Amino acid sequence: MSSSSAESKMALAKTVLSTVGSVAATAMLVRTIVHDYIPPELHEYLFFGLKKMFTKFSNQLTMVIDEFDGLVNNEIYEAAAIYLGNKLSPNTHRLKISKPEKEKNFNITMERNEEVTDIYNGQTFKWIWLCRQTQSKHFYNPRDMNSTIKSEIRFFELTFHKKNKDLVLNSYLPYIMKEAKLQKHENKTIKIHTVDYEGMCHLGDMWKPVNLDHPATFETIAMESNQKDMILKDLERFVKRKEYYRKVGKAWKRGYLLFGPPGTGKSSLIAAMANYLNFDIYDLELTALRRNLELRKLLVATANKSILVVEDIDCTIDLQDNLANRAVVVRSNGFHQPESKVTLSGLLNFIDGLWSSCGDERIIIFTTNHIEKLDPALLRPGRMDVHIHMAYCTPCGFKLLATNYLGVKDHKLFKDIEKLIDIANVTPAEVAEQLLKEDEVEDSLQGLIEFLHKKIKDKEEENAKKVEITLVDDNGIKEKEEEK
Numbered sequence: 321m322s323s324s325s326a327e328s329k330m331a332l333a334k335t336v337l338s339t340v341g342s343v344a345a346t347a348m349l350v351r352t353i354v355h356d357y358i359p360p361e362l363h364e365y366l367f368f369g370l371k372k373m374f375t376k377f378s379n380q381l382t383m384v385i386d387e388f389d390g391l392v393n394n395e396i397y398e399a400a401a402i403y404l405g406n407k408l409s410p411n412t413h414r415l416k417i418s419k420p421e422k423e424k425n426f427n428i429t430m431e432r433n434e435e436v437t438d439i440y441n442g443q444t445f446k447w448i449w450l451c452r453q454t455q456s457k458h459f460y461n462p463r464d465m466n467s468t469i470k471s472e473i474r475f476f477e478l479t480f481h482k483k484n485k486d487l488v489l490n491s492y493l494p495y496i497m498k499e500a501k502l503q504k505h506e507n508k509t510i511k512i513h514t515v516d517y518e519g520m521c522h523l524g525d526m527w528k529p530v531n532l533d534h535p536a537t538f539e540t541i542a543m544e545s546n547q548k549d550m551i552l553k554d555l556e557r558f559v560k561r562k563e564y565y566r567k568v569g570k571a572w573k574r575g576y577l578l579f580g581p582p583g584t585g586k587s588s589l590i591a592a593m594a595n596y597l598n599f600d601i602y603d604l605e606l607t608a609l610r611r612n613l614e615l616r617k618l619l620v621a622t623a624n625k626s627i628l629v630v631e632d633i634d635c636t637i638d639l640q641d642n643l644a645n646r647a648v649v650v651r652s653n654g655f656h657q658p659e660s661k662v663t664l665s666g667l668l669n670f671i672d673g674l675w676s677s678c679g680d681e682r683i684i685i686f687t688t689n690h691i692e693k694l695d696p697a698l699l700r701p702g703r704m705d706v707h708i709h710m711a712y713c714t715p716c717g718f719k720l721l722a723t724n725y726l727g728v729k730d731h732k733l734f735k736d737i738e739k740l741i742d743i744a745n746v747t748p749a750e751v752a753e754q755l756l757k758e759d760e761v762e763d764s765l766q767g768l769i770e771f772l773h774k775k776i777k778d779k780e781e782e783n784a785k786k787v788e789i790t791l792v793d794d795n796g797i798k799e800k801e802e803e804k
Contacts, residue, residue: 399500534591542717580710583747612666
């Protein structure tokens with residue numbers, strides 16, 4: 321019985337191998353015939369027809385996601401590329417990895433013609449990234465980037481069971497878009513953008529970015545802890561209230577005014593906010609702009625999840641300008657031209673006018689050394705939502721600076737320094753500069769004490785001079801009154 325069973329298994333194996341060999345030989349023959357006798361132009365049509373014939377009897381549905389939608393990028397394609405870069409499946413054998421210079425993270429994407437299997441809500445979805453070589457002159461279409469300029473057309477094929485079509489459109493693809501957005505935000509390198517005045521004619525070239533390597537965080541800036549907590553809570557509340565802003569009919573933005581003497585940490589606070597939120601910074605220099613139209617174009621060109629900074633607002637704009645934004649016209653060479661200046665009303669129109677709705681999740685920060693010089697229209701509620709006074713260094717701020725710069729949390733000289741700081745009116749920048757001068761902790765703290773004594777002495781002398789001037793003025797007034 322065992323001998324008969326072995327012989328039958330051997331015969332079956334031979335039959336299977338013979339069949340497989342015949343199928344393989346037939347396939348090779350067909351391939352040779354197609355390659356040798358059918359023109360290359362018909363290959364794609366032939367295989368497309370065969371594929372269509374087989375898919376007619378399949379329960380699978382395939383969606384094609386092109387790289388471009390006409391002349392613009394296809395957001396679904398971009399989202400899929402980001403989302404699938406972190407997805408590995410048993411069918412994935414190759415991935416592409418890159419790291420641009422000065423970027424902090426690796427970029428991982430699928431390799432062409434690779435397959436990724438994804439599971440969502442218990443359903444299986446198969447992705448393939450395909451690239452097809454083309455000759456652009458044969459596919460010229462001035463309204464379609466998929467068929468012009470490029471010699472390669474790139475697209476994703478998403479295959480799934482036909483019953484899941486609604487799941488894909490209503491849930492799966494929106495989920496991918498959301499996840500890709502989060503991944504892109506988390507992995508990006510924060511940049512600071514400055515105006516590129518040579519690219520002002522093109523909306524996409526107006527801002528020139530460079531990496532922001534500022535190390536400031538809320539843990540390192542010298543500020544009172546209760547003030548830090550207030551700012552952090554305000555930022556956290558702001559980024560979570562998208563639906564609330566939409567519900568109440570307000571643009572999703574937040575305005576901050578930082579005011580205080582130079583050196584009190586306004587720039588460091590801005591960098592800390594950017595690092596905390598992972599937002600890019602747009603540094604706007606108003607004095608370089610010629611008119612409100614340029615200002616409007618620049619502000620529209622800023623991205624969502626960003627911080628727009630206008631430093632020294634009291635020095636950079638005509639704060640006495642009428643809020644009606646009157647067009648002042650001058651005659652030049654027989655033509656009427658608008659006056660070359662940016663007006664307060666032009667800026668306010670973007671902060672809380674109709675243009676304020678152009679974009680989401682944006683923070684606007686103005687800084688000034690002299691809040692008393694600002695036009696009341698700029699301080700109105702709804703424009704600058706939060707006013708932050710950047711004060712002189714306090715004992716709490718000094719301790720934080722000592723920890724950051726010297727690596728000490730306590731010292732026998734701390735009490736003397738804290739008493740002096742309360743009356744010296746020194747900025748965190750001045751304290752930090754003194755702490756950097758010496759390598760030894762004792763020497764640094766002793767040098768700071770000497771500096772504080774000098775500041776107090778200078779302050780007393782300055783006050784004495786003011787008293788003398790006041791007395792002279794009073795005597796002069798009294799003499800004039802006696803003469804009368």
